[in-house]
Every structure is written in C-alpha cells, then in structure tokens.
Amino acid sequence: MQNFNFQNSTKIIFGKNTENKIGNEVKKHSNKILLHYGGGSIKANGLYDKVINSLKVNNIEVIELSGVKPNPRVSLVREGISLCKKYNIDFILAVGGGSVIDSAKAIAAGVNYQGDVWDLFTGTPINHACLKVATILTIPAAGSETSSGTVITNEDGFYKLSTGHPSLRPVFSIMNPELTFTLSKYQTACGIADMLAHVMERYFTNEKNVSVTDRLCEGTMKSIIENGINLINNLDNYDYRAEIMLAGMVAHNDSLSIGRIGDWASHDIEHEISAIYDIPHGAGLAIVFPAWMKFVYKHDINRFVQFANRVFNVEININNLEETALEGISRLESFFKALNLPTLLKEANITDEYIDEMARKLTAYRDHAGSFVEIRYKEALSILKLAL
Ligand code: NZQ
Numbered sequence: 001m002q003n004f005n006f007q008n009s010t011k012i013i014f015g016k017n018t019e020n021k022i023g024n025e026v027k028k029h030s031n032k033i034l035l036h037y038g039g040g041s042i043k044a045n046g047l048y049d050k051v052i053n054s055l056k057v058n059n060i061e062v063i064e065l066s067g068v069k070p071n072p073r074v075s076l077v078r079e080g081i082s083l084c085k086k087y088n089i090d091f092i093l094a095v096g097g098g099s100v101i102d103s104a105k106a107i108a109a110g111v112n113y114q115g116d117v118w119d120l121f122t123g124t125p126i127n128h129a130c131l132k133v134a135t136i137l138t139i140p141a142a143g144s145e146t147s148s149g150t151v152i153t154n155e156d157g158f159y160k161l162s163t164g165h166p167s168l169r170p171v172f173s174i175m176n177p178e179l180t181f182t183l184s185k186y187q188t189a190c191g192i193a194d195m196l197a198h199v200m201e202r203y204f205t206n207e208k209n210v211s212v213t214d215r216l217c218e219g220t221m222k223s224i225i226e227n228g229i230n231l232i233n234n235l236d237n238y239d240y241r242a243e244i245m246l247a248g249m250v251a252h253n254d255s256l257s258i259g260r261i262g263d264w265a266s267h268d269i270e271h272e273i274s275a276i277y278d279i280p281h282g283a284g285l286a287i288v289f290p291a292w293m294k295f296v297y298k299h300d301i302n303r304f305v306q307f308a309n310r311v312f313n314v315e316i317n318i319n320n321l322e323e324t325a326l327e328g329i330s331r332l333e334s335f336f337k338a339l340n341l342p343t344l345l346k347e348a349n350i351t352d353e354y355i356d357e358m359a360r361k362l363t364a365y366r367d368h369a370g371s372f373v374e375i376r377y378k379e380a381l382s383i384l385k386l387a388l
C-alpha cells in the first residue's frame with residue numbers, strides 16, 4: 001500500500017428539500033456570488049426559482065452566468081472569469097451537473113491567474129488562490145460535487161483536458177435525489193456508467209496489499225450495478241435515486257483510492273472521443289472501458305478474475321482463468337447494454353475517421369495515459385480499433 005494523505009473537506013447536505021437551505025449556507029461564505037448554470041433544466045423544473053428566492057431572503061447579491069454546455073467550453077469559462085473580476089466576486093455557486101460544476105471550478109481557478117486559464121489545463125500548475133465553489137447537484141454522474149478536478153473542452157482544436165487542486169473541492173454540495181427525477185433515462189444511464197467507471201479506474205491498479213479498498217470498491221460497484229438496474233426500470237423511485245446519488249459521490253470522493261494508484265486511461269481516451277463528437281461522457285466510457293479491458297487483461301489476469309468473480313459473480317474456472325476474466329468483461333458489457341448504452345463506437349454513430357487523431361492527441365500534453373498499463377499512441381489506437 002502507498003503512503004497517503006486523505007482529506008475531503010466538502011460538506012455534504014443530502015436529502016429531500018435540502019436545496020431550500022442554499023441561502024443560509026451561502027451566507028456563511030459570501031454576500032455576492034456568481035450563479036452558474038446550464039441550458040435551462042433548472043428553470044424548467046423550478047429549481048432556479050427556489051434558489052433565487054432563498055438567496056434573496058438572505059440578501060445575497062447574485063450575478064448570473066448561464067449556458068454551460070455538456071462537455072463545458074473554455075470560452076464560457078473566460079467569460080466567467082471576466083465577470084468575477086468585474087464584480088469582485090469571490091464565491092461561485094454551480095447549480096447543475098458535472099459540466100456546470102467543472103466550468104465553475106475552472107472560473108474559480110482562473111480569476112487569480114495572470115495568464116490564460118487554458119494554461120492551467122496544459123501543464124501550468126495551480127499554485128495561486130482559487131475562489132470558493134459550492135454546488136447544488138442535479139445529476140449523479142461525474143462526482144465533481146466532491147472532487148478536486150475539472151475537465152474543460154477547448155473548442156480551438158477540440159482538446160478536452162483536466163486539471164485539479166485540493167482547493168477546488170466544493171466547500172459544500174447540496175444533494176437532493178428528488179432533483180434528479182427530471183433526468184431522462186439516457187442521462188440517468190450515462191451517469192450510472194460514469195460512476196461505475198470511476199470505481200473501476202481505481203480498482204485496476206498494480207498496487208499490492210490493498211484488500212480494504214478492493215473490498216470497498218467491489219461493494220460500491222455491486223451496489224451501483226444493482227441499484228442502477230433497479231433505477232433504470234423505475235425512474236420515479238426515490239430510494240433508487242438516492243442510492244445512485246450517494247454512490248456517485250462515494251465513487252469519486254477519493255476515499256476508494258487511498259493507498260493505491262488508479263489507472264484513468266479509459267477516462268483520458270474517452271475525453272478524446274467526447275472532445276470531437278460531443279457525446280455524453282458516460283456513454284463514451286461504456287464504449288471505451290470494455291475495449292480497454294480486452295486490451296490489458298493479460299497484464300494481471302488475477303485482478304480481472306477477482307473482478308469477474310467478486311463484482312459479477314462469475315464462477316472461477318481454475319483451469320482457464322482467461323475464460324473467467326473474459327466472462328467478467330462480457331458481463332460488464334451486458335450491464336451497459338441493459339442500461340441501453342452503446343458499447344461500440346458504431347452504436348454511437350462514430351466511424352474510424354478520427355481514431356488516429358484521437359490516439360495522437362492522447363499524448364499531446366502528457367507522456368502517456370494510464371498506470372496499470374501505460375498507453376501511448378500505438379496502444380490507444382489498438383483500444384479504439386477494438387471499440388469500433
Ligand atoms: O444544461 P442543462 O439544461 O442543465 O441540462 C443538463 C445537460 O444537458 C442535463 N441535466 C442535468 N441535470 C438535470 C438535467 N436534465 C434534467 N433534469 C436534471 N435534473 O443533463 C445534461 C448533462 O449534464 P452534464 O453536467 O454534462 O452531465 P455530467 O454530470 O455527466 O457531467 C459530465 C462532464 O463532467 C466531466 C465529463 O468529462 C463531462 O465533461 N467529468 C468531470 C469529473 C470531475 N470534475 O471530477 C470527472 C468525470 O470523470 C468527468 O470526466
């Protein structure tokens with residue numbers, strides 16, 4: 001097990017009607033905020049009015065910036081940075097999903113940086129003060145409500161890159177599962193795939209003697225699979241919505257990765273796909289992860305056998321471990337199919353036209369992706385071909 005420091009300071013306010021506490025909670029930090037949100041779902045379902053009302057009651061001045069798109073763009077981040085500077089804002093409230101939260105974090109990181117914010121995604125470390133961010137989460141998926149990371153797309157060249165800093169963890173996140181009832185079946189499924197992927201990225205490690213976190217990961221994955229299927233067949237069930245919302249947070253709050261080094265190659269490859277094709281991140285992961293697994297399983301067949309057995313209840317064939325490992329991958333694909341997600345690029349109407357470009361871009365700003373197995377151009381191309 002690796003040495004580690006673990007601190008996740010995000011306060012979680014979870015449950016029914018918790019969005020009504022927003023004014024009170026913000027007041028503890030600021031009297032003037034940037035309210036950041038997406039394309040209109042929060043207005044359609046009444047959340048916007050509740051938030052504005054609660055902020056007003058608490059005499060909080062609000063500057064608004066809407067229009068965050070899924071796979072959030074750096075151009076809007078730059079606009080947010082200008083607004084924060086103009087109005088002297090030190091606190092950003094993100095109301096939405098991972099895209100809105102990530103956009104808020106990028107603004108928070110960019111305000112006190114002298115250069116262009118995109119530098120912070122291409123290698124310049126964040127070593128200056130960031131603004132505070134808080135969230136009201138409306139889609140359980142990315143885990144950005146407690147994570148220290150942010151993923152942004154640069155329309156100039158279609159690069160999608162991440163950066164992070166502990167100070168970008170939201171100071172608090174309000175999570176009311178009722179706010180997720182308006183999500184479509186497809187968006188719900190994409191979120192489930194993403195949170196499962198966050199655990200798998202941590203699970204496939206070269207670190208030995210990590211039995212406690214292995215078991216925590218396995219329990220979380222089993223719970224996501226069980227509740228995910230139940231939820232997709234009962235979208236109006238509060239209890240399933242609540243389990244999945246909690247799971248999305250647990251999957252990415254870093255408690256499952258203590259003492260181990262995660263992989264993250266599937267995420268990095270997926271980001272190349274959604275940068276060009278603008279598909280939901282979770283759908284991209286349902287395509288990439290099985291292909292990555294087929295490419296790397298021989299690297300540590302025992303870990304894949306353990307995954308197959310403990311997560312997908314595959315009986316171990318001691319005379320043919322490869323068969324057991326492959327059955328685990330096949331059951332993962334079946335799970336994604338049961339969620340009605342694509343598991344091949346062609347099912348998302350993606351051809352081989354840009355796979356060379358995607359594989360090349362993967363190492364544009366890093367030496368390699370992944371740590372379980374190091375992935376460079378050649379390996380990425382093989383994985384993308386397996387996904388065709
Ligand atoms: O824009 P609006 O109108 O709000 O619509 C959104 C959007 O179209 C809609 N939506 C959200 N809540 C809703 C709702 N529709 C109805 N009812 C609701 N309650 O859902 C659509 C997708 O939203 P988005 O925020 O894009 O989804 P998600 O949370 O999956 O975020 C995806 C982004 O997060 C990044 C991904 O790469 C992607 O860009 N990630 C961020 C991570 C992090 N910061 O730690 C880690 C992840 O691995 C991931 O990479």
Ligand code: ZN
Nearest residue numbers: 142194197281
């Ligand atoms: Zn993800």
